[in-house]
Amino acid sequence: MRSDSEPRTTTSGSRTGGGGRTGPLAAPIARHRVALGMKLLLYAVALTALFTFPDVAPSRYEVTVAITLLNYAVLATAWNFVGGFTGYISLGHGAFAGLGAYGTALLVVKAELPSFPALFAAAALVGLIAVPVGYAALRVRGASFVIVSIALVLVLLLVFQSWASFTGGSRGMVVPRPFPGMLRTEHHRVFYFLFAALLALALVTWWLIDRSRFGLGLKSIREDEDKAQALGTPTFAYKLVVFVVSAVFTALAGGLYALWFGDLDPVFQFSILSGAYMVLMALLGGVRHLYGPLLGALVVGYALEYSKLEYGDTPLHLVTAGLLLAVVVLFMPDGVIPAVRGLAARFLGGGQSSIREVTAAELLHGQRAAGSAAPPDSRTRKEVSS
Amino acid sequence: MPSAGLVFQSVLLGLLLGGLYALLAAGLTLYFGIMRVVMIAHSAFLILAAYLAWWAHRETGVDPLLTLVVTVPLFFLAGVALQRLLLSRLSPVTLTMMSVLLTFAIALVIEGLLGYAFSGTQRRIRLGYSSTSLELFGARIAVVKLIGFALAALSLLGLYLLLKHSRFGQALRATIQHREAARLLGIDTDRVAGYGFGLGLATAAVGGTALSLDSTIYPSLHWHWIGPLMAIIVVGGLGSVPGAAIAAMTLGMMQSLLQIELAATWAQTIFYLALFGTLAFRPQGFFGGRLAQRF
Numbered sequence: 001m002r003s004d005s006e007p008r009t010t011t012s013g014s015r016t017g018g019g020g021r022t023g024p025l026a027a028p029i030a031r032h033r034v035a036l037g038m039k040l041l042l043y044a045v046a047l048t049a050l051f052t053f054p055d056v057a058p059s060r061y062e063v064t065v066a067i068t069l070l071n072y073a074v075l076a077t078a079w080n081f082v083g084g085f086t087g088y089i090s091l092g093h094g095a096f097a098g099l100g101a102y103g104t105a106l107l108v109v110k111a112e113l114p115s116f117p118a119l120f121a122a123a124a125l126v127g128l129i130a131v132p133v134g135y136a137a138l139r140v141r142g143a144s145f146v147i148v149s150i151a152l153v154l155v156l157l158l159v160f161q162s163w164a165s166f167t168g169g170s171r172g173m174v175v176p177r178p179f180p181g182m183l184r185t186e187h188h189r190v191f192y193f194l195f196a197a198l199l200a201l202a203l204v205t206w207w208l209i210d211r212s213r214f215g216l217g218l219k220s221i222r223e224d225e226d227k228a229q230a231l232g233t234p235t236f237a238y239k240l241v242v243f244v245v246s247a248v249f250t251a252l253a254g255g256l257y258a259l260w261f262g263d264l265d266p267v268f269q270f271s272i273l274s275g276a277y278m279v280l281m282a283l284l285g286g287v288r289h290l291y292g293p294l295l296g297a298l299v300v301g302y303a304l305e306y307s308k309l310e311y312g313d314t315p316l317h318l319v320t321a322g323l324l325l326a327v328v329v330l331f332m333p334d335g336v337i338p339a340v341r342g343l344a345a346r347f348l349g350g351g352q353s354s355i356r357e358v359t360a361a362e363l364l365h366g367q368r369a370a371g372s373a374a375p376p377d378s379r380t381r382k383e384v385s386s
Numbered sequence: 387m388p389s390a391g392l393v394f395q396s397v398l399l400g401l402l403l404g405g406l407y408a409l410l411a412a413g414l415t416l417y418f419g420i421m422r423v424v425m426i427a428h429s430a431f432l433i434l435a436a437y438l439a440w441w442a443h444r445e446t447g448v449d450p451l452l453t454l455v456v457t458v459p460l461f462f463l464a465g466v467a468l469q470r471l472l473l474s475r476l477s478p479v480t481l482t483m484m485s486v487l488l489t490f491a492i493a494l495v496i497e498g499l500l501g502y503a504f505s506g507t508q509r510r511i512r513l514g515y516s517s518t519s520l521e522l523f524g525a526r527i528a529v530v531k532l533i534g535f536a537l538a539a540l541s542l543l544g545l546y547l548l549l550k551h552s553r554f555g556q557a558l559r560a561t562i563q564h565r566e567a568a569r570l571l572g573i574d575t576d577r578v579a580g581y582g583f584g585l586g587l588a589t590a591a592v593g594g595t596a597l598s599l600d601s602t603i604y605p606s607l608h609w610h611w612i613g614p615l616m617a618i619i620v621v622g623g624l625g626s627v628p629g630a631a632i633a634a635m636t637l638g639m640m641q642s643l644l645q646i647e648l649a650a651t652w653a654q655t656i657f658y659l660a661l662f663g664t665l666a667f668r669p670q671g672f673f674g675g676r677l678a679q680r681f
Contacts, residue, residue: 087483132666141482142483143482144620146486151658151662154610155613159655162649273494276490279487314501317498319502322490325494326488329484330476365477
């Protein structure tokens with residue numbers, strides 16, 4: 001969870017700590033070691049919990065909740081390939097999950113492919129579909145992208161409901177189980193680990209992109225697309241590639257869900273709400289961080305499952321989701337991870353390194369606050385100021 | 387091949403529907419022009435107004451048209467409050483994306499509250515003149531549809547006159563064109579932007595009342611409206627009111643004509659086809675100006 005997903009512009013801040021010349025580095029190094037040790041311990045605990053959970057879970061219900069949470073985590077992480085790196089917010093990623101689910105189901109039922117080859121074939125097909133969609137959506141900036149992403153869900157819902165002869169329409173569609181003879185408990189156990197593996201794959205891919213030159217280009221798009229383009233970043237190609245990668249992971253999660261759950265309904269598969277949940281989870285956790293969407297998925301997903309169990313399915317869950325989204329957007333658009341880290345830095349002391357990374361937004365804000373010293377068109381001049 | 391009479395009737399119905407689309411799209415265009423905000427909650431407010439008209443009619447028996455006296459000022463104030471209290475708080479750098487999420491959240495809240503208050507049951511207003519229709523060159527047109535169109539047309543005309551021929555309209559257009567320059571000329575752009583949002587939301591109040599006259603309403607209906615409306619403003623060119631009106635009329639008519647041969651749900655896909663086609667081949671829209679290029 002390094003902060004190297006933070007952005008572009010480096011400004012030299014003031015050096016903190018270090019009163020005398022005797023040992024200004026000793027304290028930071030010790031602190032670094034403690035932090036590393038705690039991080040390793042945290043990883044160990046998390047992995048142990050992950051691997052032993054199906055065995056210690058009190059009942060089958062807990063395992064199904066855990067699978068649902070893992071599914072949300074994969075979806076939110078997959079969404080974050082586009083949302084986190086490029087800053088383009090897609091409200092329609094539910095469409096790719098739905099296409100992955102229906103693609104897998106249709107390939108199993110109509111083409112009689114075995115379950116898992118069908119899953120991968122469906123994900124590949126969704127990747128192909130994402131190319132023209134991304135081409136139309138990414139030619140233009142933000143506003144139109146959002147419009148296309150919502151329209152995609154709505155049009156697919158119409159098509160999958162209307163085309164009853166092919167998709168089963170509103171009656172839904174039953175997906176054959178991948179392991180016919182398996183007991184239900186064992187079935188859940190297998191899918192628990194399959195979802196965990198998919199999550200690991202998504203996280204590793206995100207981490208690799210984050211550290212690559214490709215990732216740097218994507219993040220430069222997020223901070224200032226015009227400038228990135230002017231510096232020679234092939235912005236359109238980058239956006240399109242990462243959009244397709246994101247769609248493929250989303251489709252894999254959707255397809256795996258179809259194989260696990262075994263029953264599809266267009267209203268739930270092509271729901272605008274599922275896309276909104278992905279955004280909410282990623283934003284709540286923090287889109288600039290590897291584990292942000294995972295954390296958000298655990299919190300939001302658990303809250304969703306809990307309220308479903310306690311209060312049943314009332315329209316009030318829409319109100320809750322809406323209010324939560326509004327609160328996140330208004331008060332912590334960077335998510336809880338930066339907020340918590342800020343608190344931690346305050347209590348542990350220090351925290352700021354001599355070379356600080358700030359976002360373009362923070363820089364602009366700081367310069368506006370600086371007042372008359374800043375040039376009137378600070379957008380074009382921000383690099384030269386210290 | 388459908389008969390000429392049927393085609394004529396469909397064209398008329400399409401035009402009547404297009405009028406309503408045009409009014410609502412004008413509201414969306416206003417928001418976009420003022421703040422570069424894609425207002426997802428627009429159609430949720432539309433359904434809210436329709437529910438208010440239905441509820442007032444059920445409780446007191448008043449004509450739904452009379453609810454306009456209350457809903458239009460109420461929605462105007464809500465629009466001003468929305469802009470001044472919520473949207474203006476967002477950071478300007480990420481405004482477009484975050485405002486989409488915020489208005490989306492508002493749409494969810496409205497849908498959830500409507501579902502909670504009135505349940506998900508489909509509702510419809512029964513009026514004395516609900517089933518009356520007029521004969522026009524062999525086409526039968528329901529009176530309620532004509533009333534809805536008249537409401538939409540009058541409001542659009544009023545909006546046009548207000549924007550073109552009043553001092554406030556000039557200030558609003560100046561704010562849309564160049565905010566800093568407008569401020570240098572002494573326009574209180576923040577207040578003008580707030581009133582502009584109020585006007586936009588008032589179109590949803592008028593549209594909702596017109597909708598309640600001849601449609602069955604339910605809480606999640608707004609998703610069926612926001613898609614076509616967004617397609618209209620993209621095809622028309624984001625930020626262009628005449629473009630949105632022309633696109634609304636054209637697409638409304640095409641939808642109506644397609645319904646002769648196809649089921650209603652398939653006919654609605656024309657909006658999305660137009661949206662994808664426009665973005666792939668002419669991303670600035672067909673009537674868009676300078677604004678549309680970059681969004």
